[in-house]
Structure formats: structure tokens, C-alpha cells
Amino acid sequence: MNTLPQQLANGLLLGSMYGLIAIGYTMVYGIVQLINFAHGEIFMTGAFGALTVYFYILPGGTSMWAAVPLMLVGGGIVAILVAVGAERFAYRPLRQAPRLAPLITAIGLSLALQEVVRNFYPGADKARAFPSLDTTHDLGSVTIKDADIFLIVAAAVCMSALAWFVRKSRTGRAMQATAQDPDTAQLMGIDTNRIIVVAFAIGGFFAAVAAVSYGLKYGNIDYRMGFLMGLKAFTAAVLGGIGNIYGAMLGGLVLGIAETMAATYINNIPGMQQLGGQSWANVWAFCLLILVLLLRPQGLLGERVADRA
Amino acid sequence: MTETTKTPDTPGTPSADAVIAPDRQGLIPLPAAAARALTLVGGIATVASTFLAWTWTADFPGDLTVYGYPGGLQWLTLVGGALVALFALAGYGVRGLGWLAPAGPTGPAVLTALGALGVTWYTVIAIAVELGGLVNLEPGGYVAAVASLTTVIGAFGLPAGADETRRAKEAFTAYLKAHGRSRLRLAIAGVKFLNAYIGKPDHIAAPQTVPGWLQRLAVTAVTMAGLGIFSYGIDIPSEEGETFIGYLVVIVFAVWALHTAGLLDRFSRLVAAHRGFALAMGFVAAILFPFTQTDDHYANIGVNILIFGTVALGLNIVVGLAGLLDLGYVAFLGVGAYTAALVSGSEFSKFSGVQFPFWAAALTGAAASLVFGVLIGAPTLRLRGDYLAIVTLGFGEIFRIAVNNMDGVSGPDITNGPNGIPSIPDLSFFGFNFGTAHDLGGFTIGRFANYYLLMVLIMAIVVLVYTRAADSRIGRSWIAIREDETAATAMGINGFRVKLIAFALGATLAGLAGTVSAHVTYSVVPNPYQFAGAAPPNSAFLLAAVVLGGMGTVAGPLLGAALLYLLPEKLVFLQDKSLLAFGVALILLMRFRPEGIIANRRRQLEFHETGQLDVPQQTTLTDEPAVTKAGA
Numbered sequence: 001m002n003t004l005p006q007q008l009a010n011g012l013l014l015g016s017m018y019g020l021i022a023i024g025y026t027m028v029y030g031i032v033q034l035i036n037f038a039h040g041e042i043f044m045t046g047a048f049g050a051l052t053v054y055f056y057i058l059p060g061g062t063s064m065w066a067a068v069p070l071m072l073v074g075g076g077i078v079a080i081l082v083a084v085g086a087e088r089f090a091y092r093p094l095r096q097a098p099r100l101a102p103l104i105t106a107i108g109l110s111l112a113l114q115e116v117v118r119n120f121y122p123g124a125d126k127a128r129a130f131p132s133l134d135t136t137h138d139l140g141s142v143t144i145k146d147a148d149i150f151l152i153v154a155a156a157v158c159m160s161a162l163a164w165f166v167r168k169s170r171t172g173r174a175m176q177a178t179a180q181d182p183d184t185a186q187l188m189g190i191d192t193n194r195i196i197v198v199a200f201a202i203g204g205f206f207a208a209v210a211a212v213s214y215g216l217k218y219g220n221i222d223y224r225m226g227f228l229m230g231l232k233a234f235t236a237a238v239l240g241g242i243g244n245i246y247g248a249m250l251g252g253l254v255l256g257i258a259e260t261m262a263a264t265y266i267n268n269i270p271g272m273q274q275l276g277g278q279s280w281a282n283v284w285a286f287c288l289l290i291l292v293l294l295l296r297p298q299g300l301l302g303e304r305v306a307d308r309a
Numbered sequence: 310m311t312e313t314t315k316t317p318d319t320p321g322t323p324s325a326d327a328v329i330a331p332d333r334q335g336l337i338p339l340p341a342a343a344a345r346a347l348t349l350v351g352g353i354a355t356v357a358s359t360f361l362a363w364t365w366t367a368d369f370p371g372d373l374t375v376y377g378y379p380g381g382l383q384w385l386t387l388v389g390g391a392l393v394a395l396f397a398l399a400g401y402g403v404r405g406l407g408w409l410a411p412a413g414p415t416g417p418a419v420l421t422a423l424g425a426l427g428v429t430w431y432t433v434i435a436i437a438v439e440l441g442g443l444v445n446l447e448p449g450g451y452v453a454a455v456a457s458l459t460t461v462i463g464a465f466g467l468p469a470g471a472d473e474t475r476r477a478k479e480a481f482t483a484y485l486k487a488h489g490r491s492r493l494r495l496a497i498a499g500v501k502f503l504n505a506y507i508g509k510p511d512h513i514a515a516p517q518t519v520p521g522w523l524q525r526l527a528v529t530a531v532t533m534a535g536l537g538i539f540s541y542g543i544d545i546p547s548e549e550g551e552t553f554i555g556y557l558v559v560i561v562f563a564v565w566a567l568h569t570a571g572l573l574d575r576f577s578r579l580v581a582a583h584r585g586f587a588l589a590m591g592f593v594a595a596i597l598f599p600f601t602q603t604d605d606h607y608a609n610i611g612v613n614i615l616i617f618g619t620v621a622l623g624l625n626i627v628v629g630l631a632g633l634l635d636l637g638y639v640a641f642l643g644v645g646a647y648t649a650a651l652v653s654g655s656e657f658s659k660f661s662g663v664q665f666p667f668w669a670a671a672l673t674g675a676a677a678s679l680v681f682g683v684l685i686g687a688p689t690l691r692l693r694g695d696y697l698a699i700v701t702l703g704f705g706e707i708f709r710i711a712v713n714n715m716d717g718v719s720g721p722d723i724t725n726g727p728n729g730i731p732s733i734p735d736l737s738f739f740g741f742n743f744g745t746a747h748d749l750g751g752f753t754i755g756r757f758a759n760y761y762l763l764m765v766l767i768m769a770i771v772v773l774v775y776t777r778a779a780d781s782r783i784g785r786s787w788i789a790i791r792e793d794e795t796a797a798t799a800m801g802i803n804g805f806r807v808k809l810i811a812f813a814l815g816a817t818l819a820g821l822a823g824t825v826s827a828h829v830t831y832s833v834v835p836n837p838y839q840f841a842g843a844a845p846p847n848s849a850f851l852l853a854a855v856v857l858g859g860m861g862t863v864a865g866p867l868l869g870a871a872l873l874y875l876l877p878e879k880l881v882f883l884q885d886k887s888l889l890a891f892g893v894a895l896i897l898l899m900r901f902r903p904e905g906i907i908a909n910r911r912r913q914l915e916f917h918e919t920g921q922l923d924v925p926q927q928t929t930l931t932d933e934p935a936v937t938k939a940g941a
Binding site for chain 1: 628632634636685688689691692695696698699700702703704706707710711713714719720721840841849852856860885886888889891892893894895896898899900903
């Protein structure tokens with residue numbers, strides 16, 4: 001049986017998830033040139049927010065049709081609060097500081113968020129079960145789950161909404177202006193602080209959408225899930241061209257597909273028999289990142305930008 | 310360095326005068342003579358109280374039940390009380406004590422009094438809480454509590470320095486003007502007034518010139534005292550977390566008091582004048598450390614701190630000097646350790662037939678790290694600094710995943726996977742076996758002490774490389790790049806080349822430390838080489854050590870490493886929350902004191918964004934650290 005279509009679908013799904021998280025990195029980076037290293041943890045808190053809604057707020061036996069939207073809302077609120085709070089209390093005071101300062105703050109924030117969840121969320125020191133959507137559908141040679149359908153629809157809706165928002169809405173255009181030149185944008189009457197908050201909030205919400213899909217797809221979440229996912233989503237953002245929201249989505253898809261292909265097929269290459277499989281997938285993802293940085297540092301869709309330091 | 314004292318006329322609005330006592334009087338309105346006496350008597354009484362029993366049972370750590378002999382926390386209270394008494398005596402102008410407080414004895418007296426109060430009351434409360442009630446206190450405990458409180462009252466009655474009072478008043482008035490009046494506001498303004506006590510005055514009288522041998526003697530004495538204090542801290546058993554907290558309280562307040570007294574400034578000037586000598590004394594103190602220990606377990610802590618500190622110092626080249634954020638630094642330590650393990654002749658190594666002599670293994674380990682450093686650095690260092698952070702983070706993860714997988718089942722058979730490479734043989738130089746204890750002039754030097762001494766040697770190499778590199782043309786280029794890459798490039802610095810040198814040098818030093826650490830721990834396993842974990846070394850801890858200690862200084866990362874290693878080791882109850890604490894600490898540090906405990910002057914100015922004109926008059930722009938601590 002030909003496994004290629006199935007692997008492509010898997011890669012596409014994984015890639016949509018990376019893309020959703022990568023939006024958060026790329027929007028914030030595009031506007032304030034800051035790698036919000038804690039974004040992976042915002043993704044993680046979104047998952048725990050959704051879990052809280054399901055287990056502690058909704059009555060048992062709620063239909064998933066009703067539960068999933070409410071979980072999205074709950075996860076979204078938590079992720080947005082964390083993201084905006086981080087911006088307000090950790091990053092904003094450092095906006096004029098040397099570059100190293102906010103990066104170190106971000107690492108501290110990332111550690112602190114992980115540890116807060118591990119120490120204070122009931123049962124979070126181990127993986128916690130998440131309601132999953134496991135009904136499968138066969139489409140030709142491809143088998144997908146309900147959770148996959150949710151993910152792909154959610155990703156498509158979010159991305160189109162974001163594209164519309166950035167292009168057409170007033171705030172979106174202000175955002176573009178701020179990304180191009182924050183000082184001039186401010187002179188033109190744009191409240192750049194508000195724009196930055198909006199960027200953090202959108203990133204947080206998209207991360208929460210990705211987090212709910214992650215939970216529904218894999219059926220469990222843990223406090224460390226944000227670390228690797230965040231890292232790979234950042235890889236995706238760089239791959240697509242950091243600062244470019246279409247690039248983030250494209251980068252996510254490319255990374256997802258490349259990773260899945262590498263995990264499945266690389267051991268067919270003579271001499272690399274033992275380097276395939278899931279355990280090496282992350283290694284190949286990072287090799288891809290290093291390759292991209294070597295060959296096309298501005299990313300697939302990025303333009304070469306002058307150093308603004 | 311002389312300076313004319315300014316005597317500006319302070320208008321001091323009536324509203325401020327109503328709250329703050331007039332010039333040259335303390336916060337608590339006492340006659341100066343009474344305040345001084347109260348402080349002195351309180352200090353002496355605090356000392357005396359430690360010779361009484363504080364509780365009836367030896368259940369409380371440190372045995373505080375003996376009359377006539379202080380134990381555990383009582384020793385710390387004694388030190389605190391003695392310091393207050395000394396500063397109070399200096400306030401009386403006792404001959405021969407003037408050198409104690411060149412900047413006036415009031416600030417130090419207040420701070421040491423607060424420290425003594427802190428440690429005493431902490432002890433008393435801990436006794437009451439842990440043993441269940443105040444009944445467990447013997448009279449000695451009450452005496453100590455009252456005595457230390459008296460001291461603080463007396464100290465706050467002491468006249469604050471004129472300069473500081475004026476400054477506090479200005480701050481106070483300005484604050485009230487800006488924010489209006491309310492009870493809360495008054496409280497906040499009152500806190501600002503405390504600055505009058507604990508702030509270091511701008512003007513410190515120039516020291517008398519003393520002969521060079523005396524200066525060297527002072528450096529030696531301070532270093533040896535540092536060694537003693539450090540050994541005391543290490544020797545506090547892990548079960549006595551209370552004692553360690555008291556130790557930290559006393560140290561923090563004592564160092565703060567010395568800073569306020571102007572002694573730290575004097576000492577750092579002394580060190581600057583005798584740089585080589587001070588460095589040598591630091592190493593002598595480091596070498597002497599194992600001879601002060603009776604138990605090899607403490608030498609083990611020492612060697613681990615040294616490994617951790619050496620790696621932190623290597624990271625400091627990358628982060629502190631060149632301004633490159635490396636988040637996977639521990640992987641280079643891992644590369645060195647694994648390389649050394651593979652060629653160590655361990656029977657579990659893939660190349661078990663090969664046994665390199667240590668110098669060759671060390672070179673191989675360092676070289677392997679260098680290769681990886683260049684491989685990672687070359688593609689990323691051409692780009693903006695942020696990419697490096699992420700790529701190094703990715704590399705750190707790849708390293709761990711790869712060594713975890715290379716067990717012959719899910720990858721090539723090289724590293725034994727999660728089992729790692731155990732039973733690495735001990736080193737042996739010219740017939741000197743590191744694995745066995747040796748007797749040396751009446752002292753027994755155990756296994757860990759052997760490695761400790763080897764590590765001191767490696768540390769010396771790293772410090773040498775660090776200081777030589779930092780003072781060289783390359784080092785100046787690093788700093789230029791760190792501060793403004795565009796400008797530095799415009800001045801003709803090849804940014805990429807210079808950054809790559811920093812990155813590769815940092816990687817090499819970590820690899821070198823890794824080769825020793827493989828032998829110290831008998832085995833290498835993938836697990837410690839991760840980004841964040843509960844125990845050092847891992848990349849997050851290393852970064853925290855550098856940032857906490859002070860980026861760009863030699864003593865900073867060593868102090869940071871010692872602190873970060875000792876805190877989880879001694880405060881066992883903290884274990885679970887230590888990472889949380891470090892995360893929060895990193896955020897707060899970046900917000901309020903980004904230059905770390907030991908500040909590099911240049912770095913301090915850079916972080917606080919002062920314009921050229923705001924540079925305080927007395928400070929000159931040198932690379933000398935503002936505060937230098939030797940022997941740590």
C-alpha cells in the first residue's frame with residue numbers, strides 16, 4: 001500500500017499546528033523585533049485553560065459539539081491573558097533595554113510559566129488526559145480523525161480571518177504601519193502600545209486554537225508540551241520568513257511535511273537506516289532550520305531587511 | 310580621587326520637615342548619645358545572649374540548648390551582634406576603628422542591626438513554629454529577641470549622614486509634589502527616607518596611603534576570611550536548612566553594610582592596584598579549600614561548583630563579552646564529557662580498547678566541542694543575534710536527543726543511549742591516582758579533593774584565557790560588537806569573525822570542563838544535558854548564574870554558580886520550586902538590576918541607559934568591577 005498520501009496528510013496536519021503557533025512569533029517579531037521565547041508556554045497555558053473548562057466548569061457528559069467551542073473560548077481567554085500580561089509586565093518595561101534583556105526575561109518567563117503549571121495545576125506534573133475526538137474517516141488511502149478535521153478547519157478559518165483583518169481592518173493596517181516603522185506610525189497618530197498588545201493577543205488566541213487541536217488530536221497534554229512545539233513553531237516562522245504572516249503558515253506546512261517525510265522515509269536511504277523514525281524527527285527539523293539559515297536566511301517569503309538595531 | 314563636597318542649600322518645604330526630623334538626627338528622635346549607647350549595648354547584649362540556651366531540646370538544628378557555648382544559628386547571631394557593636398564603637402570614634410567605616414558608621418550600623426534582628430527573630434520564630442509554640446523558648450531566646458530589637462531602635466536613632474538626609478528629603482518632597490498626599494503615599498515616602506540610612510554617600514574620604522606590604526596583607530586577610538566564610542557555608546549540613554537561611558541573611562546584610570560603609574569600594578580599589586597579587590591570593594584560597602574540609606562530601610560540592618563555575622565563565626565570554634545569547638551551552642559540556650568518556654578506556658565505551666592519557670583526552674574533548682561550536686556558529690552568526698539563541702537551543706535539544714538515541718537500536722551504536730557510558734576509570738598522572746585518598750602533610754586529600762585541585766588548575770586556565778582575551782584587541786571588538794554591531798562593523802571590525810571566535814572559544818572551554826566532569830562523576834548520561842532541569846548544570850542554570858552574578862566580570866559568574874549550586878543543595882525543601890524561583894528571579898533581575906550582583910561598570914551604564922552627562926562624577930569608565938569578591 002502506498003503510504004505517501006497518508007504521510008502527506010499527517011505532515012499537513014502537523015504543519016497547520018506549527019503554523020498557528022508560528023503566527024504568534026512572527027507577528028510579535030514583525031512589530032517589536034522580539035523573540036517571544038515564552039510563546040510555547042502560552043500555547044501550553046491555552047491547553048490547560050481549555051482543560052479547566054472541560055473538567056472543572058462544564059457539567060460531565062456535555063456533548064463535544066458544545067464543549068469544543070467553549071474550550072476554545074476558555075483556552076483563548078487564558079492564553080490571551082498570559083500573553084498580554086507578559087507584554088505589559090515583563091516586556092514593555094524593557095522596550096528600550098539592550099536586546100539581551102528581553103530575551104533573558106523571556107526565558108525566565110518560560111521557566112516560570114512551566115513551573116507554575118507543574119506546581120499548582122492539579123495533576124499537571126504528569127501528562128493529563130484531554131478529551132479527544134477519535135472517530136476515524138477513510139478517504140481513499142488516507143485515514144483521518146475528527147480532531148484532524150477540526151484542526152484543518154480551524155487553521156483555515158483563523159488564517160483567512162487574520163489575512164482579512166490585517167489587510168482590511170483599521171487596526172490591521174495600523175499594525176502593518178507599526179511593523180514598517182514604529183516611530184513614524186506613532187507620529188501618524190497610531191497608538192503603538194495598543195497595536196503591540198493586539199499582536200500579542202492574536203498570537204495568544206491562535207496558540208490556544210492550536211493547543212485545543214493538539215489536545216483533541218493526541219488526547220493528553222503536559223506542562224512541557226510548549227517547549228518543543230514552540231521551538232518548532234519558531235523554526236517554521238524563520239523558515240517562512242519571520243515577520244511575514246503568510247510565511248509563518250507556509251513555513252509551518254513545509255516543516256510539518258518535511259519532518260513527517262524524514263521520519264518515514266529517511267531510513268530507506270542507504271547508509272541512514274538507523275536515522276529514521278519519530279525519535280530523529282526533531283533532529284531533522286533543526287537541521288532544516290540550519291540549512292535554511294545557511295542558504296536563505298530571510299526565509300521562503302521574507303524580504304531582506306536592513307538591520308534596525 | 311579628591312572631590313569638593315557640595316553644600317547646597319536645601320529649601321526643604323515645611324511639609325517635609327514636619328515628617329522628617331531635621332538634619333543630623335535619626336528617624337527615631339533620640340538624643341544622639343542615647344542612640345549610640347543603645348546600639349552598642351544592644352549589640353553586646355545580642356552577643357551575650359548567644360551564650361545562653363535558646364530552647365530546651367536538641368531537636369532544633371544546630372543544638373541551641375547549651376549554656377556557655379553558641380551553636381548553629383547562635384553563631385550567626387553572634388557575628389551579627391559583634392558587627393553592630395564594632396560599627397557602634399566606630400561611631401564613638403574609638404581609635405583604630407576609623408578604617409571600619411570610611412563613609413560614616415551610621416548606615417552600616419543600621420544594616421548590621423537589621424541583619425542581626427533578621428537572623429535572631431528568624432531563629433526564635435522558627436523555634437516556636439517548628440517545635441510547636443512559644444513554650445519551647447528558653448529565656449535566652451527572649452533575651453536575644455529583645456536585645457536585637459533594642460539594637461535596631463538604637464541604630465535608627467543614630468544621625469543619618471547629612472548628604473543622604475538631604476537627598477532623601479528631596480526625593481520625599483518631590484514624591485509628595487508629584488503624587489499628592491495620603492497615608493499610603495506618606496508610607497511610601499517614608500520608605501524612600503530609609504535610603505538616607507542605607508544609601509552609600511557620594512563622597513568618601515580618600516584613604517590614607519599605607520605601605521604596599523600592608524595593602525597586600527589586607528588583601529590576603531580578606532581572601533582568607535572569604536575562604537573561611539565560604540567553607541562555613543559549605544559545611545552546613547543539608548538537614549540544617551534553617552542555619553543556611555540564617556547564614557544567607559547575615560551575609561547579605563553584612564556585605565550590604567560593608568558596601569554602605571565604603572569598604573567594598575576601598576577593597577576593589579586595593580584589588581585593582583594589586584591585580585595579579587589578588588588573583589594569586591584567590592587561587593591560593595581556592596587551593597586551600599580542601600584542606601579546610603574533613604569530609605570528602607564537601608570537596609565533592611566544591612568540585613561541582615568549580616565545574617559549574619568554569620562552564621559559567623566560558624558562557625560569560627559568549628554572553629557577557631560578545632553579547633551572544635547561547636541557550637544550548639550545556640551541550641558543549643556534554644560533547645566534551647562524552648568525548649572524554651569514549652576515549653577513557655571504559656569497558657562500556659564503543660572504543661573500549663582506546664585509552665588516551667588525560668592531556669590527550671582533554672584536548673580531544675575541547676577540540677570536539679570546538680568543531681561543534683564552529684558548525685553551529687558559522688551559519689547563524691552572520692544573522693541577527695536572535696537566531697543564534699534559537700539555533701543553540703535547538704542544538705542543545707538535538708544533542709540530548711541524539712545521544713539518547715545512539716544506542717544501536719534507534720540509531721547508530723555510539724553512546725549507549727539512556728544508559729550512558731558508566732565506569733569511567735579514574736585519572737592517573739605520573740602514578741598519582743586520582744581515585745584514592747592521599748596523605749599530604751597530615752591532611753587527607755580524598756578522591757573529590759584530588760579532582761577539586763585539578764579543577765582549580767583548569768579554572769586558572771579559563772580565568773587566564775578570559776582575562777587575557779577580554780583585555781586584548783579581540784576582547785575590545787567583542788564589547789564593541791555587543792554594544793552596537795553596526796557601528797563596530799563600520800569601524801572595520803569583522804563582526805562575523807570576531808563573534809565566531811567568541812562562540813568557538815566558549816564552546817572549547819566548556820568542552821574542556823566536560824572532560825573533567827566525566828571523570829568526576831564516573832559516568833556520562835544524556836539527562837543532565839538539557840535546557841532546564843531541577844539541578845545544575847543545565848543551560849538555564851548556567852545562564853542564570855552568569856546573569857545573576859554579573860555579565861562580563863570574572864567573579865560574577867563564579868559567585869552566581871556557587872549560589873545557584875548551593876541553594877538547591879542546602880535548602881532541600883526548595884527543590885520542587887527552585888526552577889520557578891529562578892524563572893521569576895530572571896524576570897525580576899532583568900527588570901530591576903540587569904547588571905547582576907557584581908556589576909561591570911560599563912555594563913551597568915549600558916543597561917541603565919544614562920547619557921554621557923549622567924555619569925556619576927566619581928566613577929570613571931573602567932572595566933574594573935564595582936565590587937570585587939575574591940576567594941569565592
